[in-house]
Amino acid sequence: MRSIDAATLRGWITDRRELAILDAREEGEYATGHLFWAVPCPLSRMEIRARALLPSLATRIVCVDDGRELAVRLAGWLESLGADDVSVLAGGTPAWQAAGYPLFAGVNLPSRAFAAWVARHDATEVIAAPDLARWLETRHDLVVLDSRSPEEFRRRAIPTAVNVPGGELVYRIADLVPDPDTVVVVTAAAHTRAILGAESLRRAGVPNRVLALRDGLMGWDLAGFALAQGSEARFPPGRPASAALALARAKAFAEQSGVGVIGPLDLARFEEDPGRSCYVLDVRDPAEFAAGHRPGSLSAPGGQLVRATDAWIAVHNARIALIDDDGVRARMAAAWLRRMGHRDVFVVEGGLDEATVRGPGAIGVPELQARVDSIDADALAACGDATVVDLARSVDFREGHIPGALWGLRTRLDLLQDRLMMARLVVLTSPDGMLARLAVPEAQGLTGAPVRVLEGGTAAWSKAALKLERDHGTPSDVACIDVWLSPCDRNAGVAAAMQEFLEQERGLERAAAQDGTVSFGLPVPG
Structure with a gap:
């Protein structure tokens, strides 16, 4: 393996060739300070994580850490698998910072910074928690749609909200909200999914007035309003009656965004191309994926994919192929990925027409x-x-x-x-x-x-119906180095942590710009 300095890596980030930057630390350690484009690949899960993040071992890989030789161990293991273009950042994150390049705290930075850019660029209309609370008491032409995952929604949600994960919003909005005079408020944990959900509806040409809840559930909680627990209010399963309208709306957004359309044969050629990495991601609801999916594809629900792109995509300048059953959800997610800066993003028409397999899908380990x-x-x-x-x-x-x-x-x-x-x-x-x-x-x-x-x-x-034990105090917050603890996961100081997180959100676009390698908007082809 090679050892490279910070200046070399900085040049690689902008040279338009494929590049994966893998941080070998645990996610909680990674979240204390990392390179903007680095993706966590902790040694404790490397056999699973690295194989999901790297469709091709031929791609250029740089392993980083905080100077504790974890990156060397990860790089050595990757080379043992057959990766032949692996480097280690000499001195890790301290050397990167000493060279004058910034480090970033938290997780999912590219998606979060992109949402902040979208909010400013598109002038997203927002509503504060006290105003929404008043509307809920006084208005009948109002619906609150929560764009998070079902698991998050069940834990805590705004009363009366309906769970519609972000990737499903455009697909199902005409069935859920048939009256164009109904006001739609999109919410999430904080900023990212609320903004992207609201703008998905606006970009798709939905006639309703659409707003995002400012600061999401964190803002609602900090304002002193109650949250519901255990809610099961969710969109009806199955193909919506208005699917044709949703497809027309999604096609318009995707075409404006320069999304490519390919068929199964094109996808097979992409997967067999030894010179390029190709992610094959199924953006449908996880239950639909489990009922039948293309062999080799991974489940990446569209809203979650856009909200946490680095959870699935580590290789910059890779090809990204998105699959669904009728093109709506794939087109919406693809359009946002293009606007995030990914160049080669494709919707696979007929990606589920051939043999499919059941189950949750698995990485070969x-x-x-x-x-x-x-x-x-x-x-x-x-x-x-x-x-x-x-x-x-x-x-x-x-x-x-x-x-x-x-x-x-x-x-x-x-x-x-x-x-x-x-x-x-x-x-x-x-x-x-x-x-x-x-x-x-x-x-x-x-x-x-x-x-x-x-x-x-x-x-x-x-x-087997055997008892499980719950203990929110064990392990302690300090011991939880394997994950980034969201403010709501903490045992103490929750309100202060929420305030700190929201302050970071507000300054994220500006901080990302200081990195000098971040550029949102439609990428230049080629």
């Missing part, structure tokens, strides 16, 4: 084929002397884990060594069992006891 000893949920429940280590994300562990389980981060299992050395049996689990299987060698190196994996992971424990 050969390491999961290694033989491990396992135990099923019933046997574990009957076992009275097992030390259970859960490798779930810390925030998910807080929400529910096997009673008595320890939380463990794969690359920090040595912190549990005293407990593991005393164990008679160690059982590893994770939500679906995948990460637990990958962590077996690390656990075996820390104990003399047998190490087994819970078959089917914690999901199998729940399916």
Whole structure:
């Protein structure tokens, strides 16, 4: 592997060739300060994460960290897979900053900065929380649409809101809001999805007055208004009656944005091209994806894809092919990706016409084929002397884990060594069992006891109707280095964290401009 300096990497970012910048730290560490275009690829999940982020190992890759040799480990592993153009940023983020280049806190920076640009560029109309609260009491020609994921919506939402994730808004708006005199307010956790959701409707030519809730649920919460929990108000499933109108609207926006249209044969040629990376992303609702999707595609619900593009796309200047069933959601997401600055974005017409497969979709991870000893949920429940280590994300562990389980981060299992050395049996689990299987060698190196994996992971424990334990205090906020804790995930200082986050949102477009490599708007072809 090569070692490159900050100036070299800075030049690579703007040379229009394919480039992936992978940060080897845990997401919580990454969020304290990172390069604008870097994408988290933590060592604890690298087998899964890197394969999802890198459609082609032939692309140019730079691994970064904060100077602790994590990047060298990630680069070495990538080279062992066959990647032959891998470099490491010498000195990591401290060297980048010392060279005069900025670092950024938080996650999903490209999408968030883009939303701030859109709000200014398109003069998005917004409404403050007190005004919306008054409208909800006095107006009947009003609907509030929450553009977040169903999981987020169920946890907390504005009373009366209906959950319509951002990628579904244009597809379903004419069915949900048939009266053009009805005012539509789009909300989200904070800024990004509310702005992009409102502008999606406006760009599609929806005749209603459309506003975004200023500062989203954070602004609502800070203003002292109550939030509903457990709401299931959601759009009706299935193809909307107004799908033809939605397609006409989406086509107009996509054509204005320079989105390409290809067929399955074109996509096959893209996937077989050894000189280019090609992401194949299915932007439908996850339930639709699970019911049948193109082999090799990944589920990337359209609104979430635009809101957190770096969760799926790490290779700059790669080809991006979007699939849905009738072209509406793919066109809307593609148009926004083009305006975000991605050059080669395509909608695949007929992408689901050939053979499809059922299930959640999976990345090929050969390491999961290694033989491990396992135990099923019933046997574990009957076992009275097992030390259970859960490798779930810390925030998910807080929400529910096997009673008595320890939380463990794969690359920090040595912190549990005293407990593991005393164990008679160690059982590893994770939500679906995948990460637990990958962590077996690390656990075996820390104990003399047998190490087994819970078959089917914690999901199998729940399916067996066995009890889960909730503890929002464990692990502590300080220990949650594996994730970026949103303000609402914190155990203390929630209001202050919300204020800090919203202040960062307001200054994000200006801060991104100072990086000198960020340019939004339709890219120049070629």
